[in-house]
Amino acid sequence: MRLPSTWPPASCPWVSNKSLSTSRGLGTSGRLEDTVDTAAVSTLMSSDGSCMHVSSSGRDPEVTEVVSSGVCANISATTSDYTPSVQIPVCDIVWQVISKPTTTKGIMDTATVVVLVATVLLGTEAANITVDMQVMQQWDDNWEGKFCFTLKQPIVGFQMVFTFSQGVKSIQQWVGNWQGSPADCSTTWTMLNQDSHGVHEAGEFCVRMMGRVCGTPSHLTGHGVLVDLTDDGQHVSPVPAIAGASESQTLCPAGAQQTKYNYAEVLQKSILFYEAQRSGKLPASNRIPWRGDSALQDRGDKGEDLTGGWYDAGDNVKFNFPMAFSTTVLCWSLLEFKDAYDKAGQLDYMYDSIRWPLEYFIKCHTGPNELYVQVGTGSSDHGSWTSPERMDQNRKAYKVTAASPGSDVAGETAAAMACGAIAFQSKDKTFAEKLLQHSEQLFDFAQAHQGFYSSSVADAAAFYKSNNYSDEVSWSAGWLFKATNQNKYLEIAKKGYLPGPAWGFSWDEKLAGNMLLMYSFTNGEAQYRTDIEDSMKAWSKAGGMDYTPKCLAFRLQWGALRYSANMAFFALVAAKYGLHASDYRQWAMCQIHYALGDTGRSFVVGFGVNPPTRPHHRASSCPMLPAPCGWEAQQNPGPNPHVLYGALVGGPGGSDDYVDDRKDYVHNEVACDYNAGFQSAVADVHRVGVRARLLAANPCEDGRGRVSWGAKGFILVLGALSVGAGSGGADTGTVGAPTAGTGPSATRSLPMRDLLTAADPAASATLHLIPVEEDRSLGPRGFGTRHVVRRKGRGADGIMG
Secondary structure, three states: OOOOOOOOOOOOOOOOOOOOOEOOOOOOOEEEEEEEEHHHOOOOOOOOOOOOOOOEOOEOOOOOEEEOOEEEOOOOOOOOOOOOEEEEEEOOEEEEEEEEEOOOOOOOOOOEEEEEEEEEOOOOHHHOEEEEOEEEEEEOOEEEEEEEEEEOOOEOOEEEEEEEEEEEEEEEOOOEEEOOOOOOOEEEEEEEEOHHHOOEOOEEEEEEEEEEEOOOOOOOOEEEEEEEOOOOOOOOOOOOOOOOOOOOOOOOOOOOOOOOOOHHHHHHHHHHHHHHOEOEOOOOOOOOOOOOOEOOOOEOOOOOEOOOOEOOOOOOOEEHHHHHHHHHHHHHHHHHOHHHHHHOOOHHHHHHHHHHHHHHHHHHOOEOOEEEEEEOOHHHHHOOOOOHHHOOOOOOEEEEEOOOOOHHHHHHHHHHHHHHHHHOOOOOHHHHHHHHHHHHHHHHHHHHOOOOHHHHOHHHHOOOOOOOOHHHHHHHHHHHHHHHOOHHHHHHHHHOOOOOOOOOOEOOEOHHHHHHHHHHHOOOOHHHHHHHHHHHHHOOOOOOOEEOOOOOEEOOOOOHHHHHHHHHHHHHHHHHOOOOHHHHHHHHHHHHHHHHOOOOOOOEOOOOOOOOOOOEOHHHHOOOOOOOOOHHHHHOOOOOOOOOOOOEOOOOOOOOOOOOOOOOOOOOEOOHHHHHHHHHHHHHHHHHOOOOOOOOOOOOOOOOOOOOOOOOEEEEEEOOEEEEEEOOOOOOOEEOOOOOOOOOOOOOOEEHHHHHHHOOOOOEEEEEEEEEOOOOOOOOOOOOEEEEEEOOOOOOOOOOO
16 A cells, blocks of 8 residues: 555544454555564553654654555564553554563563554555645635546445645535544545445445635645545455365256355355454454454443454344354364365364454353343444444443353353363363353253243343244253263253244254253163254155246245255265265255355355345445445445355245345345354364265156155166166066166166166166155155165175165
8 A cells, every 4th residue: 555645644633443353464455563572662652642752764643654555664662561552643554552471571670562553544455546626716715626536346435535736615416425523724625425325336426615715825735535435445354165076066956057165165154254243352463454443342241351252143233142153153163174174274163253242241140149241232233234344333232140040052052162162172271171060050040040041131032032942941951961971961861852843943942952952961861863864854845845937946935045954964964973874864955055046046145156245234235444434335325345154045936036125124134143054064064075966856846856855756866867767676666767868877777677787887876766656745854765786696695675
């Protein structure tokens, strides 16, 4: 970034902004960090803004040294035994000096390392537009002119710096607000757009203004720079696809285009989505340049620190109940599919991802029988549209106690911490032990003081009302058994287990998760196996589940993809545990591939073909600071200025209908719990690296492609090709299909016995025996029985098991 030749202006206004990203060469808005030893520092600027002494390479205190795209400044301060925290204004660059104690050294008892952080508020050099003023008229000491900028792309926020040939005053214009308090007769004026004038389409954008000159009037000239505060310059490094990713992977529906999906990239971007949801003080490793520190004033009733955690969805509230569920599911995927994250190069990022909410939950657990469960009021938050960084109010925090219990949220938080304790046992034992301690205490609280948290916290009832808490108590008991191997937890989990098929798997419905845990704990007891299979059957057409024409299992309209993705994760864990592995995995991949693009469009922001560009998400819709953000950003017809990489939107309607509309929070909002099961399912898909092509017929269409259980016949599939239908016993059916022609896609009719003798003696084939009943609806109990048949000579022994 090269600053204008007239930089810095005579007046350097204070600008409030959060640190955004870390880099040493600032080619874009971001943060520059450097360290200096306080032995080389002689003076400091005080935190209230009064300048004690600031030097920059021996030059004027307010002058910065501009070197190519970097900003350099030498700051000096006196060492002391306290920790300074200061800001030094250098025009539109805010330097923050933060000290860190180090080892004893030299004359000083304690040496201090000062971390120098500069937040640069200018956009990329390429985005800056420079023009000269067109003088429209000038009389006496009055003047009128305009600056016309040619925008190459739409913008949603801007900063303008105007420099005049002589001092001017009393400038009037109607699109922005002057930064600071420009002194009369200043030659340089800096302006930020008004909230109602930030959005402009590509093309000519003119700003008219009028004012008066100071001193003897002369021919006035002016120079203007428009800084685009839309582009954040974020770059996401490509992730190599797994071997074989170039193969076609058409799973459902077969009528859609054949797509290729880089599952490692999906994992990478989904983790980035959770980083974009972070609240609190962001680390130096923050990878989201348009996000900064936020909600640092979040406190409990007695001043407890409640900073951190994730913002729930497209809003700025922290709802702990769905946040804890998301954390548990993501942690579970790390335990089950750790090698997938490792193979994708995302393992360390994944640990950092789940650690963020876990550390927040520890803060929220302020006493044995006290847990903060929400920060921010939903109604007031939803009544405004702004980014978290722009919030400056003290937000109300809500808690559950012995007198106002919340077994559901306490149980879910205990589950998340117990899972976290397992995950971090080999990574950070001290942290793991702390998590386990809090988990056990919260579990005791959930059991001893039972009740619905949404009854204790009225504000939560309008957004995340709990309908049961026994499932969370059993769920947390199961996770504590897994973490401690103490039988008392297993007995509690068994006692609280609710048999029968699960409605689904979500922030309020843990039955599906419970049955998987209990199945794994009991070496596959029949009760839990039956419940898993019946749950999958309930998600079939035969079980009453609605499907869209393009094969999405459609549980509810609001966030439809979240429910199908969560059940895909359920199916994949069941498959890993040995239940109908091939068939459940195929169904799960059908659902995941729907989200990734099998219908011709992706529902994952920043991934695949025709992804959403206008998600209902406040932070990503707002321009870079210091530009304002309000309802104009929500109503902006163009794409969000920042790409919310990896976010899964709510999804289509029941007819596969979808409009990429920021105002549509039913179909186009994003949420932490939307991505939890989705990312977890993708992890297993990446782990297994499935390359199979499935049935040529769309299993959602009418006709022979529909399959179900309790069948009156069957379809037989050889390899990946449907080769016809028959009736009767497996050894008497006729194999065949009406496909004409020759070549790999052609089939021929022959008795099943002859199928085994027709091939080379060394050949092997994969057969799928798929029962069909009269309504031929898709049903998932096993999705048929998979048999691998190997010829052991012409006697064909090894036929169906």
